[in-house]
Amino acid sequence: MDLINNLTFLQIMAGVFIGIASGYLGSFMILRRMALVGDALSHVALPGIALAFLLNVNPFIGAFSALFLGIVCIWLIESHTELPTESLVGLFFTVSLAIGILITPENELLEALFGDISKISLDDTIISVTFSIVVIAAMKLIANKFMLGTLSPDLAKSARINVSRLNFIFLILVAVIVALGIKAVGTLLMGALVVIPAISAKNISNNLKSFTLTSAVFGLVSLVAGIYISRLLNYSPGPVVVLVSGLIFILSLFLKKE
Amino acid sequence: MPDPTVLKVEKLSVEFNGATVVDGVSFSVLKGEVLAILGPNGAGKSVIFRALLDLVPYSGKISWAPDLKIGYVPQKLAIDRSTPLSVVEFLKSKAKNTKEILDVLKLVGINTGPESEHHLEHHILNRGLGKLSGGEFQRILIAWALIGGPNVLLFDEPTAGIDISGEETIYNLLKKIQQSNDLTLLLISHDLNIVYNYADKVICINKKALCLGEPHQVLDPKSLSVLYGGEAKFYHHEH
Numbered sequence: 001m002d003l004i005n006n007l008t009f010l011q012i013m014a015g016v017f018i019g020i021a022s023g024y025l026g027s028f029m030i031l032r033r034m035a036l037v038g039d040a041l042s043h044v045a046l047p048g049i050a051l052a053f054l055l056n057v058n059p060f061i062g063a064f065s066a067l068f069l070g071i072v073c074i075w076l077i078e079s080h081t082e083l084p085t086e087s088l089v090g091l092f093f094t095v096s097l098a099i100g101i102l103i104t105p106e107n108e109l110l111e112a113l114f115g116d117i118s119k120i121s122l123d124d125t126i127i128s129v130t131f132s133i134v135v136i137a138a139m140k141l142i143a144n145k146f147m148l149g150t151l152s153p154d155l156a157k158s159a160r161i162n163v164s165r166l167n168f169i170f171l172i173l174v175a176v177i178v179a180l181g182i183k184a185v186g187t188l189l190m191g192a193l194v195v196i197p198a199i200s201a202k203n204i205s206n207n208l209k210s211f212t213l214t215s216a217v218f219g220l221v222s223l224v225a226g227i228y229i230s231r232l233l234n235y236s237p238g239p240v241v242v243l244v245s246g247l248i249f250i251l252s253l254f255l256k257k258e
Numbered sequence: 259m260p261d262p263t264v265l266k267v268e269k270l271s272v273e274f275n276g277a278t279v280v281d282g283v284s285f286s287v288l289k290g291e292v293l294a295i296l297g298p299n300g301a302g303k304s305v306i307f308r309a310l311l312d313l314v315p316y317s318g319k320i321s322w323a324p325d326l327k328i329g330y331v332p333q334k335l336a337i338d339r340s341t342p343l344s345v346v347e348f349l350k351s352k353a354k355n356t357k358e359i360l361d362v363l364k365l366v367g368i369n370t371g372p373e374s375e376h377h378l379e380h381h382i383l384n385r386g387l388g389k390l391s392g393g394e395f396q397r398i399l400i401a402w403a404l405i406g407g408p409n410v411l412l413f414d415e416p417t418a419g420i421d422i423s424g425e426e427t428i429y430n431l432l433k434k435i436q437q438s439n440d441l442t443l444l445l446i447s448h449d450l451n452i453v454y455n456y457a458d459k460v461i462c463i464n465k466k467a468l469c470l471g472e473p474h475q476v477l478d479p480k481s482l483s484v485l486y487g488g489e490a491k492f493y494h495h496e497h
Contacts, residue, residue: 031341147343148351151335155402158311158330158412159352202342206386211342 010125011117015223017132018180023219025177026194027212032150039191040093042178044070046100046187049112067175079164115186115238128180135173185238196245200252218248262288264442270318272305279305283467292443294457301464303446329403333414339388346383352405362401413445
């Protein structure tokens with residue numbers, strides 16, 4: 001059997017890497033208190049995906065371009081104004097979701113909203129694995145300084161760390177991982193894939209190393225188990241993946257550290 | 259003979275949204291000096307620190323001596339108990355290696371010798387940053403500031419959140435570190451006793467600089483009454 005063209009193999013490969021990367025990055029988004037921003041940000045991808053369908057390019061490119069624009073906006077708001085990011089995010093991200101729903105071709109809409117990893121191609125798998133590895137490696141490089149900038153921007157700046165630049169790099173990594181995850185769980189549910197593994201891991205972790213590692217493992221388990229169960233039951237993978245991560249969260253409550 | 263001036267501040271002013279919070283403050287600090295910034299709450303003391311660290315826009319002139327390393331201990335950090343970050347991970351955000359961490363912990367009086375390694379699980383290094391007591395947390399913040407061997411330490415309100423006995427040790431500790439490491443120390447306080455006991459020089463701030471000089475010379479009931487707006491409830495008791 002030709003392994004490379006085996007659809008199950010491709011799904012699992014993409015699932016493993018996207019799961020690890022989104023769980024790992026999600027842990028830093030939770031530290032940064034960006035849970036809602038991450039969730040809303042994923043909606044920005046929709047108009048980009050719609051344009052990609054209309055222009056006949058890879059939806060990943062469309063999603064990433066729209067997300068990139070979105071994060072530049074957040075970053076500008078964060079670094080140049082005192083405005084609360086959350087309220088602006090609530091406004092223009094839902095507006096972009098509305099635009100996206102209107103311009104996405106109707107027969108593609110369901111897939112864009114909820115994803116479908118069961119149709120993943122070899123190209124998509126290669127993109128997913130490569131970019132996931134790049135994102136994890138980049139995040140690991142900036143992790144310590146980024147964490148300090150999150151804890152106290154003043155303290156970080158007093159140690160001559162360029163906090164604004166780190167934030168920008170971080171947001172680009174978030175954009176990449178959200179664009180990748182959309183293939184698996186869609187624009188509506190991608191927020192869950194970065195948020196839920198991380199908040200579950202936070203329940204049972206005392207330090208940054210175990211927190212980020214556990215979150216990555218939970219991301220992996222959610223995606224792989226979700227894909228597997230959805231095939232058994234013949235459901236769409238996206239919602240099942242999110243439900244598995246929700247189940248992990250409930251279990252983590254019972255193991256909660258004191 | 260090299261210039262002993264570590265810091266020279268001329269006509270420093272800071273505005274937030276059109277309101278002046280620091281108004282034309284000038285002072286200078288010599289190498290090895292302990293300068294206390296004294297003033298009531300909301301007088302702009304912390305803002306001066308933030309301007310010195312280039313964290314807020316300001317007008318006027320701030321000149322540091324070249325090639326200085328500055329350590330900063332903020333007044334407080336908003337950190338909740340569930341933050342998944344251990345003390346050692348916090349210190350690693352600045353330290354290059356484990357030796358640097360052990361060195362600064364020793365300076366702030368936290369035992370890291372072989373006998374404490376038996377209790378590594380309970381050792382302060384492996385505890386959550388949000389679960390430390392006020393005194394422990396302040397020691398760790400000082401340790402963090404001391405990483406990299408600063409020549410100048412900016413210390414914002416060292417007493418905040420610490421009980422009297424703990425407060426005493428934090429100051430003795432500061433004095434000890436200041437002397438052994440030849441540090442120049444700038445500290446913010448609103449506690450007169452601390453200023454009398456530990457500072458070589460004091461600057462009184464209430465938006466403007468209201469006094470500047472040696473504590474025993476410039477701090478009298480009249481200047482304090484002006485500084486604290488008529489209610490000079492702090493007096494230095496001669497025992």
